[in-house]
Amino acid sequence: MDACWRRAPGTGSPTAVVDDTGMADRERARVPVEAGVSHAVFADRSGPVVRLRFFTAAGELPACGHGTLAAIAVLEAWEDGAGADEWRLAAAGREFAGGTTAEGAWFDAGLxxxxxxxxxxxxxxxxxxxxxxxxxxxxxxxxxxxxxxxxxxxxxxxxxxxxxxxxxxxxxxxxxxxxxxxxxxxxxxxxxxxxxxxxxxxxxxxxxxxxxxxxxxxxxxxxxxxxxxxxxxxxxxxxxxxxxxxxxxxxxxxxxxxxxxxxx
CATH class of the missing domain: 3.10.310.10 (Diaminopimelate Epimerase; Chain A, domain 1)
Structure with a gap:
């Protein structure tokens, strides 16, 4: 996904979003390198709260704002027309809301x-x-x-x-x-x-x-x-x-x- 996109090709920050199936952390850290991006976000959809983890080639990050926005957009795509436009998310030790509107993806960044x-x-x-x-x-x-x-x-x-x-x-x-x-x-x-x-x-x-x-x-x-x-x-x-x-x-x-x- 091109996070923080300007509605034109070649804009935004390319970010890999992965449906998390229990990869090892060393495998997660390889994804940004193999995908040719700076960040990757892993979404665990096994429960009612979608849990996000973020990695660069150097290892895990506690949080990533543009990665969260990219993940929210992909969640909408994964819904395949089911109509969901808001999710409960978890990252960095907290739960928060995120969703989509006509203006794009959004989330509560906290304090x-x-x-x-x-x-x-x-x-x-x-x-x-x-x-x-x-x-x-x-x-x-x-x-x-x-x-x-x-x-x-x-x-x-x-x-x-x-x-x-x-x-x-x-x-x-x-x-x-x-x-x-x-x-x-x-x-x-x-x-x-x-x-x-x-x-x-x-x-x-x-x-x-x-x-x-x-x-x-x-x-x-x-x-x-x-x-x-x-x-x-x-x-x-x-x-x-x-x-x-x-x-x-x-x-x-x-x-x-x-x-x-x-x-x-």
């Missing part, structure tokens, strides 16, 4: 939190970015560094992947989500996560959720984030966030997903 981190100078050095505002650690399941930059500084970024992986590991971060304003509540962004085997991600929905949660502290917001331009896989992700107090926000993510295509 996001953020904080001002310390000791991230090595991360910024490896990233090669000059922040244009406060740098925050934020996330739903695992923190990543949110780094605002000037619009003209986003495209030329060329991080040292090895140094960035080491610095993020030392700081306990998934990676770096670098973003720039592109309009009213619209942003361009790039996500670098070499620690999990993804030097750059074409679409990272959970990072969009983290950014929306930060922006929602003064009231509900809806943002649109474009990614993947430099990877020739342009993607687009929407997030709606509402504050719930204590620096937390509840976020709903949505995006279009391209038509499914068989790998075999």
């Amino acid at each position: 996001t939190r953020h904080r001002v981190p310390g000791g991230v100078a090595p991360v910024l050095d490896a990233l090669g970015a000059v922040p244009a505002g406060p740098v925050l650690a934020a996330g739903t399941a695992r923190e990543r560094l949110l780094v605002p930059v000037a619009p003209g500084a986003l495209g030329p970024l060329a991080p040292d992947a090895g140094a960035l992986a080491a610095a993020c590991d030392a700081a306990g971060l998934l990676g770096c989500f670098v973003y720039a304003a592109a309009g009213e509540r619209r942003f361009d962004a790039r996500m670098f996560a070499p620690s999990i085997g993804v030097p750059e991600d074409a679409a990272n929905a959970n990072s969009v959720a983290a950014l929306a949660g930060v922006l929602a502290q003064d009231g509900p917001v809806r943002i649109v984030v474009s990614m993947g331009e430099g990877l020739k896989a342009p993607s687009r992700i929407r997030a709606e966030a509402s504050p719930v107090g204590g620096g937390a926000a509840r976020v709903r993510l949505s995006a279009r997903v391209g038509p499914p295509r068989d790998l075999l």
Whole structure:
């Protein structure tokens, strides 16, 4: 599936979705490599709650936003006209709702939190970015560094992947989500996560959720984030966030997903 699709060939983040039949984890980690994608999601439909697991070539991830969106779109395709448009899902130790509308797939991304981190100078050095505002650690399941930059500084970024992986590991971060304003509540962004085997991600929905949660502290917001331009896989992700107090926000993510295509 092309998650976070822009309704045109060659857009979105290619993601493998597998009907989970009890594969070993080492076999799951091979799927992204064999499919030629960065991420694979495995859906266990044996019970009333669909359980999702996410893998890159480097191993299992606790969560994956664009993988969840891709899985929801495939669940609809697997229903084969049965009419289901909402499911109970489980991942990262929680149950949540997800479904489809005319605008695409959506799911409840849960609560996001953020904080001002310390000791991230090595991360910024490896990233090669000059922040244009406060740098925050934020996330739903695992923190990543949110780094605002000037619009003209986003495209030329060329991080040292090895140094960035080491610095993020030392700081306990998934990676770096670098973003720039592109309009009213619209942003361009790039996500670098070499620690999990993804030097750059074409679409990272959970990072969009983290950014929306930060922006929602003064009231509900809806943002649109474009990614993947430099990877020739342009993607687009929407997030709606509402504050719930204590620096937390509840976020709903949505995006279009391209038509499914068989790998075999």
